[in-house]
Amino acid sequence: MIKVGIVGGTGYTGVELLRLLARHPEVEVDAITSRSEAGLGVAELYPNLRGHYDELRFSEPDPERLARCDAVFFATPHGVAHALAGDLLERGTRVIDLSADFRLRDAGVWADWYGQPHGAPGLLEEAVYGLPEVSRDQIRQARLIAVPGCYPTAVQLGFLPLLEAGLIDADHLIADCKSGVTGAGRGAKVPSLLAEASESMKAYGASGHRHLPEIRQGLGDAAGGEVGLTFVPHLTPMIRGIHATLYGRLTGEPGDLQRLFEDRFANEPFVDVMPAGSHPETRSVKGANLCRIAVHRPGNSDTVVVLAVIDNLVKGASGQAIHALNLMFGFDETAGLDAPAMMP
Ligand SMILES: NC(=O)c1ccc[n+]([C@@H]2O[C@H](COP(=O)([O-])OP(=O)(O)OC[C@H]3O[C@@H](n4cnc5c(N)ncnc54)[C@H](OP(=O)(O)O)[C@@H]3O)[C@@H](O)[C@H]2O)c1
Numbered sequence: 001m002i003k004v005g006i007v008g009g010t011g012y013t014g015v016e017l018l019r020l021l022a023r024h025p026e027v028e029v030d031a032i033t034s035r036s037e038a039g040l041g042v043a044e045l046y047p048n049l050r051g052h053y054d055e056l057r058f059s060e061p062d063p064e065r066l067a068r069c070d071a072v073f074f075a076t077p078h079g080v081a082h083a084l085a086g087d088l089l090e091r092g093t094r095v096i097d098l099s100a101d102f103r104l105r106d107a108g109v110w111a112d113w114y115g116q117p118h119g120a121p122g123l124l125e126e127a128v129y130g131l132p133e134v135s136r137d138q139i140r141q142a143r144l145i146a147v148p149g150c151y152p153t154a155v156q157l158g159f160l161p162l163l164e165a166g167l168i169d170a171d172h173l174i175a176d177c178k179s180g181v182t183g184a185g186r187g188a189k190v191p192s193l194l195a196e197a198s199e200s201m202k203a204y205g206a207s208g209h210r211h212l213p214e215i216r217q218g219l220g221d222a223a224g225g226e227v228g229l230t231f232v233p234h235l236t237p238m239i240r241g242i243h244a245t246l247y248g249r250l251t252g253e254p255g256d257l258q259r260l261f262e263d264r265f266a267n268e269p270f271v272d273v274m275p276a277g278s279h280p281e282t283r284s285v286k287g288a289n290l291c292r293i294a295v296h297r298p299g300n301s302d303t304v305v306v307l308a309v310i311d312n313l314v315k316g317a318s319g320q321a322i323h324a325l326n327l328m329f330g331f332d333e334t335a336g337l338d339a340p341a342m343m344p
Contacts, residue, residue, distance in 0.1 A: 002329060005031035005069040007061055007084070008076035012182045013044050013098050016318035017073055020289075022052040023337030024322070026329070030063050034058035049338045067091040071328070073321055074099055079187075082119025085144060089123070094328060096321050099179030102127035103214050113210050130324040131218065132333075133157060133268050138328045149219070151177050151211045151233060154244040156218045157271060157291045158308035161264040162283035163222040168304060170298030171228040173219065176245045180238040180282070183312045185299065190237065198237040206232045240313055241282030246306040250297075257295045257304060265293070269334050270315060270323065280309040287311060288341035289319030311341075 004021070009032035014228045021027050024338055029036035032042060038059045045058075059065070059111040063084060063336045066072050073092040074081040074187040081097040083258045089252045105193075107118035128135060128142035131153065139145060148156070162168045178201075181192050190196060212231050236243075254260070258276045265271040272292045274280055288311060296305040319337055326333050 001026055001028055002070040003028050003030040003068070004325070005029075005033070005066045005072040007033045007066070007074045009042070009058055010034040010037050010045060010186065010237055011075050012076075012186050013317045013321075014073075014075035015049075016077060016313040017321065018046070018049055018053065019044065020314070020318055020322055020336050022049065026331050026335060027325070029053065031055060031062075032056060032058055032081060033061040033066075035060060035124070038330055044097055052166065062221070063087055067093050069093055071096060071325055073097075074101075074112070075318070078114055079116065079119060086120055088124055089143055094142075096130070096147060096324055096328075097145065098147045098317050098321055100146075100149065100210065100214070101308045103129060103148065103152075104217060109213050111143070113213055118187075129218070130320065131156060132320070132323050132327060133265070133271060134218070134221070136327060137309060139324050140166065140330075142324075142328060145321070147317065147321045147326045149211050149214055150179065150183055150242050150310065150312035151175075151209075151231070151244070152215045152218060153316050153320065154242045154291065154308045154310050155215050155231070155246060158244055158246045158293060158306040159219055159248065160222050161260050162248055162304060162306070163219060163227070165254075166223075166266070167250060167252070167254045167259060167260075169251055170185050170219070170223040172249055173229045174247040175215070175229060175231045176234075176247070177231070178234045178236045178243045179312060180236060180241045181241055183242070183316075184235075190204060197235060201234055201236050203232050203234045209233055238282065238287055240311050242310050242312045243335055244306075244308045246308065248304045248306070250302045250304055252305070254297075257297060261295050270319075270337070278307075280307055281282060282311075283343055284341055285309050285315065286342045287310050288339065289314045289323065289337040291315050291339065
């Protein structure tokens with residue numbers, strides 16, 4: 001049994017960590033922080049957790065207490081892990097960061113997109129980008145994990161087989177993506193109000209979203225060189241879920257695309273390649289650590305269309321973070337993550 005801490009326990013990814021870890025056989029949550037709710041019992045804020053964490057209370061982030069944990073999750077806005085991760089690592093506590101703090105290898109690119117200097121450039125070299133379908137072996141050895149963003153997870157998993165096989169034009173990739181409102185976090189914001197977000201849909205960040213450099217970096221690794229990507233995210237009136245519709249231009253006769261995807265993910269517990277002709281639904285992954293994928297070639301043309309769905313809070317954040325923890329500590333990869341999705 002290991003002890004873990006969670007910094008940012010009142011947010012949506014924080015409470016999702018708690019929900020998933022409640023069923024984890026090897027993990028005890030020892031510390032959970034919130035500056036605004038310090039002193040409150042966890043189940044008082046989140047009654048779905050009554051009976052699971054009855055003794056656990058939110059506390060102020062205290063580096064001493066966190067350093068007594070074997071691992072600490074950061075479920076916080078960008079910049080917070082920059083300030084605390086180095087100290088924890090020095091004291092032997094491993095760090096799994098759900099924010100964007102360590103996802104980009106280049107501190108200058110990070111500073112351009114986040115509008116502030118990178119707070120811990122010295123840690124970038126050892127940070128491992130935590131997409132298990134690409135970096136399983138490095139994650140096993142890592143002390144510091146940058147958990148991929150939600151859009152980047154869906155887009156990378158969908159494009160990977162095609163780029164790795166060199167089957168599409170890497171200069172002209174298109175990712176048309178939709179997200180539910182929990183993607184914006186729990187903080188009160190006007191665009192997340194019921195009357196603003198329901199019965200409507202809109203694009204945002206069409207000229208440049210912060211996930212763009214992260215997706216380009218990952219796809220570039222898969223393609224073996226820089227890629228050209230148009231990425232347009234949309235806000236949709238659902239609570240959880242990401243739907244990515246991905247377009248690639250085939251450069252030649254690709255062979256059996258269905259087989260390509262099935263082979264690429266054959267040994268992946270958290271990627272489901274659906275039967276040919278399928279249209280995955282976001283609700284089919286709700287609450288589950290799973291990416292469901294379908295590949296199409298409309299009219300046998302030179303355009304391949306990949307449909308990928310995830311739950312932004314699970315495979316897009318907290319579930320993927322626990323998958324990394326399982327690899328780092330040598331647990332069964334699926335520990336705490338094997339529950340099926342909720343439907344309807
Ligand atoms: N929501 C998603 O679907 C999703 C998916 C992938 C990745 N992420 C990333 O995961 C991180 C957390 O997202 P979220 O949606 O869970 O956010 P959230 O709902 O806004 O929650 C943020 C949490 O961080 C705490 N916090 C804020 N500022 C802090 C500070 N300076 N020091 C310590 N704690 C602080 C907050 O509690 P107090 O203010 O009370 O301390 C709160 O518990 C973000 O970086 C986000 O980009 C989110």
